[in-house]
Amino acid sequence: MKVAKFGGSSVANAQQFQKVANIVTSDDARKFVVVSAPGKRCKDDTKMTDLLITLAKKVIEHDIYEGVLAQVVARYDEIVTDLHLSRDILDVISASLQQMIDTYRDQPKRLLDALKASGEDNNAKLMAHYLRQLGYEAHYVNPKDAGIFVTDEPGNAQILPESYEQLAKLKERSGILVIPGFFGYSRSGHIVTFPRGGSDITGSIVAAGVGAELYENFTDVDSIYCVNPSIVEHPCQLRELTYREMRELSYAGFSVFHDEALEPVYRRGIPVCVKNTNNPEAPGTMIVATRDHRDRPVAGIASDTGFCSINVSKYLMNREIGFGRRLLQILEDEGISYEHTPSGIDNMSVILREEQLAGDVERRVLDRIVKELRVDEVSIERDLALIMVVGEGMERSVGIAAKATAAFARANVNIEMINQGSSEVSMMFGVKADAVEKAVRALYEVYF
Ligand SMILES: Nc1ncnc2c1ncn2[C@@H]1O[C@H](COP(=O)(O)OP(=O)(O)O)[C@@H](O)[C@H]1O
Ligand SMILES: N[C@@H](CC(=O)OP(=O)(O)O)C(=O)O
Incomplete structure (x- = not known):
């Protein structure tokens, strides 16, 4: 069984949804799918999470927020329309966002976390919907039902150890399970998000919980490069990295994989493969316990x-x-x-x-x-x-x-x-x- 996490760029629009569906359904082992919120569709686009943060700030500052709320819904509308999904889901999304605003209007931290989390939550619902429309058995699984319980630190959650036992039970469920990334629930039942980029963390937690054979992390580059590709053009691709190397590199600036996402898989020895949604044939980069580093001491x-x-x-x-x-x-x-x-x-x-x-x-x-x-x-x-x-x-x-x-x-x-x-x-x-x-x-x- 594999866990496949798709980052924001992989689920940014309908075309990307189609690529994700092809990848997921081309391998029966891909049973657990973790999705981010829609990311940038082009260089100057705004990530859904950033839009939701703007929305939360406007509500908190008693500013006019309806325009931003409409922009959020419009992004889902575009995906729903282009994939010919039932439009009812848009009403559900609008109503749930409005309800969050009304409920948490006077609790800024809760409002911010609830709205941020909605980006992945609604996208996971859309993805499960789309897979079902294609004829596959697929279910959206809320992180509370999955058993993802976290510390009550808004925007900075950490997984609670009891989650893993709960998550293991997901193996008994049938079909493809689509889980939103980026958030869990506190013991008192509040939505709490991980740090930014935290859908990688959810994927790793799920992989550890279900004891996956592999955690696949799909993004928009063919591999992890030895240096940030925005600094050096076409840098060399890395076939393999160790957990320790990846942890150091991601903490120090390799934003392609979240540094806190390694711990759950590292503890259980689950390998990670970073791959490209836009070129799934490319082998990607494997993150493993040991590698032969004789010919290249610097990774x-x-x-x-x-x-x-x-x-x-x-x-x-x-x-x-x-x-x-x-x-x-x-x-x-x-x-x-x-x-x-x-x-x-x-x-x-x-x-x-x-x-x-x-x-x-x-x-x-x-x-x-x-x-x-x-x-x-x-x-x-x-x-x-x-x-x-x-x-x-x-x-x-x-x-x-x-x-x-x-x-x-x-x-x-x-x-x-x-x-x-x-x-x-x-x-x-x-x-x-x-x-x-x-x-x-x-x-x-x-x-x-
Ligand atoms: N060393 C590196 N190797 C690969 N990508 C890197 C590296 N350093 C930074 N990046 C950037 O990370 C991006 C992918 O990460 P991210 O934006 O989180 O994607 P996603 O939308 O899949 O979550 C790449 O497009 C690339 O610009
Ligand atoms: N959407 C959240 C969480 C995340 O992991 O996103 P991405 O997979 O696009 O990095 C963020 O932007 O922080």
Whole structure:
């Protein structure tokens, strides 16, 4: 049995629905289908999820929202019309959206999550409808009926362990089961969404729950590339990656697969195959426990912008036991997560996502650092990008770091920081955000 997840680009319009139906019905093993909300139909299009977020914001701000609501329904209308589905379903969609707005009008977080989740929920209903119209036995399964129970953290849900036992029961059901991605239910019965891109997480949870032989993740590229294809043109395709490599790469910027989506399948050793809905014949990329990395120690180079570094210095910091803990405690008190903490004898830096210092937070954090830690200096370095060079074989290969530093020097990119060793499979470089693409291209040249 396989679980096939189709991303937003794979279910963006009627033509894509037809491709999905062909893929699903061409292999009897594809019993569990997880769908995202309609994604972009072209480069400048808006994803359904973004439209729904706009809708929620308008309701919350007591703004006129009817126009956006109409746009949401119009996207489903287009799919329904082009696939010649019964139009009754559109009335059901409109009524359910209006009901959500009326019910949660004064509960902004609940409203946002309920509307976001509706994008996948309605699309799953349409997909099941379409498969039935084609003559196949197919059922829409609501995540509550499937047993997907999650923590009550709106927009940031995590799966609860008891879900897996429930999900296993899905195997007993007949036909193709279409499950909406991106959300589950809290113990108290509320809809709670995963982080953005979280339909990948649902697919993985379902695969783990039913003990699938394979988790297929269908998207709009033939494979995972060794570097983001928007930075390097036609980069080399990866046939295989390990779970560890994929986790590092997706966390560091490979948006093609959600970094939190690996844990459920990794724990049960279920392989993942990333494939292209628009070219299903292409073999795709397999994500597995081990791979032969002798001929290519570096698997990929990921990068992301939007980071900053809080740099703290204090003479004789090395003698002050507990300094690091107290610095990090200040961040914890503000609910801030950090990425790296490079340090020297009298200084320590904390790298974090810049958006976490918005509003008053930055001033509060800096004030506390000065007052409570009595530092000599504290400053913030902004507009940083992190580049992650990842590969299982790096540990045993000599000269990997030398190649990187030589590449940076040739490209005239200043390295702001290096972090090697904390992970056995990755090496991190911090550079100024405006130099990141140049730096990644230079690294690509030396490793691939
Ligand atoms: N290393 C990479 N390999 C493949 N695709 C990548 C990589 N890094 C970023 N991407 C981007 O990820 C996109 C697919 O992911 P996503 O937008 O989440 O698709 P979906 O609509 O299927 O959910 C690709 O179109 C590509 O632009
Ligand atoms: N639709 C949600 C969840 C998701 O996973 O979408 P996609 O498969 O298009 O990345 C989002 O945009 O965040």
